[in-house]
Amino acid sequence: xxxxxxxxxxxxxxxxxxxxxxxxxxxxxxxxxxxxxxxxxxxxxxxxxxxxxxxxxxxxxxxxxxxxxxxxxxxxxxxxxxxxxxxxxxxxxxxxxxxxxxxxxxxxxxxxxxxxxxxxxxxxxxxxxxxxxxxxxxxxxxxxxxxxxxxxxxxxxxxxxxxxxxxxxxxxxxxxxxx
Numbered sequence: 001x002x003x004x005x006x007x008x009x010x011x012x013x014x015x016x017x018x019x020x021x022x023x024x025x026x027x028x029x030x031x032x033x034x035x036x037x038x039x040x041x042x043x044x045x046x047x048x049x050x051x052x053x054x055x056x057x058x059x060x061x062x063x064x065x066x067x068x069x070x071x072x073x074x075x076x077x078x079x080x081x082x083x084x085x086x087x088x089x090x091x092x093x094x095x096x097x098x099x100x101x102x103x104x105x106x107x108x109x110x111x112x113x114x115x116x117x118x119x120x121x122x123x124x125x126x127x128x129x130x131x132x133x134x135x136x137x138x139x140x141x142x143x144x145x146x147x148x149x150x151x152x153x154x155x156x157x158x159x160x161x162x163x164x165x166x167x168x169x170x171x172x173x174x175x176x177x178x179x
Contacts, residue, residue: 019130019131020037020125020129020130020131021036021037021039021044021125021129021130021131022036022037022109022110022112022113022114023035023036023037024036024105024109024110024113026103026104026105026109027084027103027104028101028102028103028104029084029087029088029098029102029103029104034101034103036076036103037129039074039076039125039129040127040128040129041127042072042073042074042127043072043073043074043124043125043126043127043132043146044073044074044076044124044125044129045066045073045074045075045076045122045123045124045143046076046078046122046123046124046125047059047060047063047075047076047077047078047120047121047122047138048078048080048110048116048119048120048121048122048123049077049078049079049080049119049120050079050080050081050082050119050120051082051086051087051089051090052081052119053119053120055120055137055138056090056119056120057094059120059137059138060077060090060091060094060096060098061094061096062138062140063075063077063098063100063138064096064098064099064100065140066140066143066144067098067099067100068099069144070143070144070146073143073146074101075100075101076100076101076102076103077098077100077101077102077103078102078103078105078110079102079103079104079105080105080106080108080110080111080116080119081105081106081108082104082106083104083106084104087102087104114131114134117136118136118137120136120137120138121134121135121136121137122134122135122137122138122139122143124143124146
């Protein structure tokens, strides 16, 4: 019976790890430490990218726009397999001055919690740090219309590029690829 309980506890702990924001301590571009778990009270949008991924130049500019438009979101640029100098050079080459937080993950620790299959990818967490959904690339039309909701869903209002309007979707509890 005790073996079963130990297995059950280990299983439950491993499941909750993938249902919430990773408990990672990372360094920002400014050299400060940031604990992802401390980002609560607003929805969190984490854009995971590397300088070698296709599409990041357009997406980082869109990320900057989203950060300006949506003060109700924590917008995080999450640089994997890169050092500070690489990120700064990428921003300079793109001609952007980021108005969002940038964190560095040179060892790609994020992948231990949520499998990174596509680069770039976007991960969204609710106000309590619970996983909502993940997307390959940066779906600005979806994220721009993201609204807070007290129910167990997030709402889209405004017309999306797909032609949909005012729909509510249940929270998806698993990333697009199980890891």
